[in-house]
Amino acid sequence: MSDTGQHSHDHTPRPDQDGPPSYYQAMETAVRELLIERGVVTAEEVRAAVEAMDARGPAQGARVVARAWSDPAFKARLLKDGSAACAELGIDMGPTHLVVVENGEKLHNVIVCTLCSCYPRFLIGLPPDWYKARAYRSRVVREPRAVLGEFGTEIPDDWEVRVHDSTADMRYMVLPRRPEGTEGWSEAQLAGLVTRDCMIGVTLPKAP
Amino acid sequence: MTTRFAPGDRVRVRWAHPPGHIRTPYYVRGKTGVIERVCGSFRNPEELAYARDGQPARPLYRVHFDQRTLWPGYQGRAKDGVEVEIFEHWLEPAGAAKEGGT
Structure with a gap:
């Protein structure tokens, strides 16, 4: 790359995948929001559970x-x-x-x-x-x-x-x-x- | 737990296609295998899937199938096999006769 930061090859933008939520995505969001609204779980607890799942490895x-x-x-x-x-x-x-x-x-x-x-x-x-x-x-x-x-x-x-x-x-x-x-x-x-x-x-x- | 089958027994998977949530894969239905082990008793997933209690718990087995009995023209060794978990109500005795054995 040159000092000016310019380069010549094309970058074709990749389309964002932001169509409407699927049936199950909508259901997950609805259930999660209801559970939080009713005080059954907190958003922080949901986040921490996802983090713990992601952290598991071999x-x-x-x-x-x-x-x-x-x-x-x-x-x-x-x-x-x-x-x-x-x-x-x-x-x-x-x-x-x-x-x-x-x-x-x-x-x-x-x-x-x-x-x-x-x-x-x-x-x-x-x-x-x-x-x-x-x-x-x-x-x-x-x-x-x-x-x-x-x-x-x-x-x-x-x-x-x-x-x-x-x-x-x-x-x-x-x-x-x-x-x-x-x-x-x-x-x-x-x-x-x-x-x-x-x-x-x-x-x-x-x-x- | 009372079990109808023991390791070593030859069993046939029922040839049945009921609607609903079934955990018996199509590729073993109607096929004959051998009980590898008794896994224990577990609530019936066909009931649990519809928010019922799944009781009574059903004996679950691991059944060994020779690949050649599952797939005509299987490319591989005669001894190759697949082991699948199957609930007792999907199994019937297959008798002692070897069928299409290797």
């Missing part, structure tokens, strides 16, 4: 995975009752019934909610947009290997691919296999290898 899930990699007894409890094992680590799962599915030597797990967008938010934060998209939801149950390939995850032919569809009250998290070359690592170091996508099951943790 760090809690990564801690759980790192502990499971480090402590076989914890892993056994986690696979038996995911929510109870997370409570041991001080993680409040709210009303969530967590089922942890473990990748095996030749077994790969991946999660989806074909009906909507159920997701273990308490552990790994808000779902990415692609998780909620019809393309992922409809295709990963039908051609999981092709979808995984589009994420750069090629599952060998002699492995089993198992898709978990969260259709009702359970929520799922994938427990990946601990990468080679991490012997002697601390839980904090191990947690650094565990990403959101590993816990959804669309990729694998990268070996150091």
